[in-house]
Amino acid sequence: MTNDEKVRKFVSEGICPVCQNKLAHKEGCLECEGCGWGLCEEG
Numbered sequence: 001m002t003n004d005e006k007v008r009k010f011v012s013e014g015i016c017p018v019c020q021n022k023l024a025h026k027e028g029c030l031e032c033e034g035c036g037w038g039l040c041e042e043g
């Protein structure tokens with residue numbers, strides 16, 4: 001499994017790929033409440 005696939009798997013489960021904390025939805029983006037990691041949907 002590539003790193004990108006791991007990230008997508010975690011994100012699809014609402015979990016931060018960096019610290020396994022819970023992700024929060026913010027204005028079309030996902031943001032980690034623990035470490036500040038974030039991902040925005042593009043397109």
Ligand SMILES: [Zn+2]
Pocket residue numbers: 016017018019020021032033034035036037
């Ligand atoms: Zn995190």
